[in-house]
Amino acid sequence: xxxxxxxxxxxxxxxxxxxxxxxxxxxxxxxxxxxxxxxxxxxxxxxxxxxxxxxxxxxxxxxxxxxxxxxxxxxxxxxxxxxxxxxxxxxxxxxxxxxxxxxxxxxxxxxxxxxxxxxxxxxxxxxxxxxxxxxxxxxxxxxxxxxxxxxxxxxxxxxxxxxxxxxxxxxxxxxxxxxxxxxxxxxxxxxxxxxxxxxxxxxxxxxxxxxxxxxxxxxxxxxxxxxxxxxxxxxxxxxxxxxxxxxxxxxxxxxxxxxxxxxxxxxxxxxxxxxxxxxxxxxxxxxxxxxxxxxxxxxxxxxxxxxxxxxxxxxxxxxxxxxxxxxxxxxxxxxxxxxxxxxxxxxxxxxxxxxxxxxxxxxxxxxxxxxxxxxxxxxxxxxxxxxxxxxxxxxxxxxxxxxxxxxxxxxxxxxxxxxxxxxxxxxxxxxxxxxxxxxxxxxxxxxxxxxxxxxxxxxxxxxxxxxxxxxxxxxxxxxxxxxxxxxxxxxxxxxxxx
Amino acid sequence: xxxxxxxxxxxxxxxxxxxxxxxxxxxxxxxxxxxxxxxxxxxxxxxxxxxxxxxxxxxxxxxx
Numbered sequence: 001x002x003x004x005x006x007x008x009x010x011x012x013x014x015x016x017x018x019x020x021x022x023x024x025x026x027x028x029x030x031x032x033x034x035x036x037x038x039x040x041x042x043x044x045x046x047x048x049x050x051x052x053x054x055x056x057x058x059x060x061x062x063x064x065x066x067x068x069x070x071x072x073x074x075x076x077x078x079x080x081x082x083x084x085x086x087x088x089x090x091x092x093x094x095x096x097x098x099x100x101x102x103x104x105x106x107x108x109x110x111x112x113x114x115x116x117x118x119x120x121x122x123x124x125x126x127x128x129x130x131x132x133x134x135x136x137x138x139x140x141x142x143x144x145x146x147x148x149x150x151x152x153x154x155x156x157x158x159x160x161x162x163x164x165x166x167x168x169x170x171x172x173x174x175x176x177x178x179x180x181x182x183x184x185x186x187x188x189x190x191x192x193x194x195x196x197x198x199x200x201x202x203x204x205x206x207x208x209x210x211x212x213x214x215x216x217x218x219x220x221x222x223x224x225x226x227x228x229x230x231x232x233x234x235x236x237x238x239x240x241x242x243x244x245x246x247x248x249x250x251x252x253x254x255x256x257x258x259x260x261x262x263x264x265x266x267x268x269x270x271x272x273x274x275x276x277x278x279x280x281x282x283x284x285x286x287x288x289x290x291x292x293x294x295x296x297x298x299x300x301x302x303x304x305x306x307x308x309x310x311x312x313x314x315x316x317x318x319x320x321x322x323x324x325x326x327x328x329x330x331x332x333x334x335x336x337x338x339x340x341x342x343x344x345x346x347x348x349x350x351x352x353x354x355x356x357x358x359x360x361x362x363x364x365x366x367x368x369x370x371x372x373x374x375x376x377x378x379x380x381x382x383x384x385x386x387x388x389x390x391x392x393x394x395x396x397x398x399x400x401x402x403x404x405x406x407x408x409x410x411x412x413x414x415x416x417x418x419x420x421x422x423x424x425x426x427x428x429x430x431x432x433x434x435x436x437x438x439x440x441x442x443x444x445x446x447x448x449x450x451x452x453x454x455x456x457x458x459x460x461x462x463x464x465x466x467x468x469x470x471x472x473x474x475x476x477x478x479x480x481x482x483x484x485x486x487x488x489x490x491x492x493x494x495x496x497x498x
Numbered sequence: 499x500x501x502x503x504x505x506x507x508x509x510x511x512x513x514x515x516x517x518x519x520x521x522x523x524x525x526x527x528x529x530x531x532x533x534x535x536x537x538x539x540x541x542x543x544x545x546x547x548x549x550x551x552x553x554x555x556x557x558x559x560x561x562x
Contacts, residue, residue: 012561028559093559145553150561218562244562357530374538390549391541393556407540409533 002267002332003238006157006430006471007105007259009112010098011248012091012150013119014139014396020131028093033078035095035136036088038129039122040080043424047439049079049087050448050455059216060164060229060239081449083424083440084114085432092219094150095119095138100432101451101471104337105260107427110414112255114422116140120398121423140248141396142205145389147190149209151218152248154259156266157471158239160231166276167241168214168225170269173278174262174317175224175245176287177310179204180296181348182258184247185365187372187392188383189292199292200383201372203365205247207291213283218244224283232451234469241266245287250396250405252413253344253362260333260341265317267332268324278313279303294369296352311352318345360408367408368395434474437483438492445489458490466496 015035017026040046079089085100097118099111119138126136143149158167180203189199190208202208215223224245231240243262249255268274280286281301289298290310299307308316322342324330330338344362351359360366372391375381381388395404426436438454439446447463448455456464468474479496486492546552 014556014558016556016558018555092561094561144556144558146557148558148560150558153562219560370534371537371541374534375541378538386550386553387545389553390546393553394544394546402544402546404541404544407544408537 002270002328003157003159004103004472005263005267005333006101006103007108007263008099008101008155009108009152009255009259010096010155011112011115011140011152012094012096013398014141014144014150015094016137016139018135018137020134029077029090031136032090032093032095034129035119035122035126035138036078036080036090038125039088039118042125043121044083044440045443047081047443047446048448049081049089050450050453054450055230056228057216058229060227081435081439082118083426083436084111084422085426085430085436086111086115086118088118092150095122100426100436101430102427102432103429103472104334105256105263105341106334106337106413107429108259109252109256110418110422111427113252113414113419116398117419117423120400123398138398139393139396140250140398141184141393142248143186143190143209145186145188145190145392149190149206149222151206151244152246153218154243154246154262156241156243156263157233158241158266159270160235160237160239162239162270164227164229164239167266167269169276169279170274171241171262171265172213172224172283173280173313174265175243176280176283176300177290177313177317178258178261179207179247179287179291179365180310180314180352181261181345181363182247182249182254183207183291183363183365184249184254184396185368185392187388191288196383201294201369202291203294204287204291206245207287210245210284210287224287233471238471247364248396249364251362251364251367251410253348253411254364256413257341257344257348260337261317261321261345263333264321264324264330264338264341267330268321268328270332271324271328273324273328274320277302277304278316294356294365296356311349314349318342318349321345361411364395364405364410367405367410368392371395371404371408428476429472431468431471431474433476434468434479434483437480438489441483442489456489456493458488458493464489464493466493 015028015031017031020026077090082088087098097115102108183203184205186202186205188196209222210224211221212223214225216227226242226244228242231238281303286300296311299309301307348359356366360370372388394402397403426432445457447457452468454466482495
């Protein structure tokens with residue numbers, strides 16, 4: 001049986017400083033630090049990230065290239081753990097938030113929305129630290145329109161015994177075609193030699209940046225399936241599939257269906273219910289061809305020689321998922337959440353087939369295109385008009401007074417109150433609960449934290465590391481009372497040990 | 499591939515949805531157009547005043 005699909009999402013935000021006379025502040029690395037520190041000093045005590053056990057160079061195909069890669073983590077930069085169990089840090093000159101581990105796609109959506117609000121609050125907090133008139137702007141997007149891209153990554157828990165090669169073969173058709181449902185849309189194209197006249201609008205922010213089918217890189221020659229083998233939990237039992245091929249979504253429906261559909265399909269692969277008959281002849285070409293054709297009519301070639309549209313492949317995947325629900329159930333993704341995912345996924349495919357405009361309230365690339373098209377017609381703007389690119393950027397702008405995504409009528413799936421709660425409180429049903437609660441209760445005694453351990457300073461004794469190798473242990477059910485009833489970390493550790 | 503997909507689609511429920519969701523074309527078309535016009539009015543106000551400079555200054559370092 002498929003194991004629980006614990007999941008999470010991590011987003012690098014675009015960052016821009018305006019109105020600063022100081023060159024140091026306009027450096028994006030410094031600006032990211034200012035942004036995060038402004039939030040932390042206004043909201044919670046800073047607890048640093050613990051870099052023990054981070055091995056981004058370990059490859060799922062069975063070798064390690066730690067020495068060959070430039071360091072992915074710059075340990076001197078701001079890197080904090082939040083009381084909601086998330087990590088807030090500077091990565092590659094961008095502010096990044098990784099949500100805590102979540103048991104369902106719906107919870108991961110809630111924490112992704114909370115992350116967005118944390119960045120909004122950070123922008124507000126930073127204003128008071130900057131000179132008059134200066135501000136830091138953040139965008140939840142994936143490209144600057146000039147060939148520079150930054151990621152929105154998903155993570156899914158998989159059983160270690162599942163052969164990695166099978167994951168690659170069986171999930172790739174989804175990773176290439178799911179953009180028609182969850183693409184965030186982009187004005188223009190960033191491939192060398194391709195102009196806005198050739199591709200005035202495309203489905204995905206990220207498709208132009210994928211050059212390999214499978215590999216370890218995340219910043220150059222990006223692969224559709226990333227092989228980083230760093231489970232952040234018991235490596236003998238689990239894998240963490242690190243997915244780098246997605247767009248950052250403004251639509252809650254899109255984030256939810258992106259995480260939910262992928263979780264279901266991965267559960268099916270674990271249960272050997274997928275098959276590899278949808279394998280594509282050339283996934284890298286296909287991901288671009290699909291992105292560059294918002295008419296959804298272009299067909300791509302399968303490895304078996306047949307041709308199909310992205311929509312036809314998505315229908316196939318949905319039908320297999322619906323069948324899997326009947327034969328195996330969806331407990332691994334939470335049956336109720338899984339059912340909701342299937343309903344929304346089917347509704348979007350039906351809408352795209354009938355008239356894409358009908359899903360403008362759910363699908364980012366359709367919602368953005370509607371605005372771009374309408375504006376272009378009204379003002380007689382040509383494809384390379386800077387105002388159209390400005391609309392694209394502003395769709396993702398996190399300043400409430402400038403954001404277009406909040407104005408276009410997108411459906412919401414989580415309440416404002418639930419999002420606010422998730423800004424400070426961890427999920428109840430994963431180990432993030434233990435991390436977040438300990439941090440909130442004993443900020444002075446937790447000296448460092450990371451995904452799979454917490455380090456306490458209990459005074460006279462050496463530092464004590466509490467390993468958390470099981471993503472579903474340390475939940476409210478198992479530790480809430482222990483934490484509530486302990487006055488000090490030493491007391492908690494004594495109780496945990498007994 | 500295309501034919502097989504056509505056959506396997508769970509047609510009944512979706513066809514019903516499609517029928518319900520398609521009220522008289524002119525009425526819904528007019529309403530949608532009015533909504534879009536309102537939205538575009540708002541966007542004219544919200545759009546960066548110097549869009550060209552804004553787009554030019556929007557340069558990011560590559561990330562993951």
